[in-house]
Amino acid sequence: MIGTRHNEGFSLIEVLASLMIFSFAIVGLTRTGTMSARSVRALEQKVWAGIVADNHLVLARQQKTIPVKRSGEDKVMGQRFSWDIERFATQNPGFYRLEVRVHHVGDTQVLIRRTAFYAVRS
Numbered sequence: 001m002i003g004t005r006h007n008e009g010f011s012l013i014e015v016l017a018s019l020m021i022f023s024f025a026i027v028g029l030t031r032t033g034t035m036s037a038r039s040v041r042a043l044e045q046k047v048w049a050g051i052v053a054d055n056h057l058v059l060a061r062q063q064k065t066i067p068v069k070r071s072g073e074d075k076v077m078g079q080r081f082s083w084d085i086e087r088f089a090t091q092n093p094g095f096y097r098l099e100v101r102v103h104h105v106g107d108t109q110v111l112i113r114r115t116a117f118y119a120v121r122s
Helices: 012-062
Strands: 069-076 079-089 095-104 112-119
Touching (some): 012 079
Antiparallel strands (some): 079 095, 095 112
């Protein structure tokens, strides 16, 4: 049969189109993986900040008198956190609200804020 050709394989255009589609899929997956890693890192930082906050609330509630405001720094798992704890009066005498805020040293963004209540012991 003269004049008939068998087309076997893919043309250059088909290969380029499939490579382009594949590259878009890879870029999307890479971006998703990067966002997931950032989210895990942010969550990990909030967990450690929560531990710092809880520790300082417990320590404050164990004291007989609590200062109106106190701050400091802690190092947890190689990360440096700055914390501020503040005492607020409530409408009930001898009953106070404690609020602690934790952020990275040198950063103003609060990672975690915890509130607890405290009654003055007689």
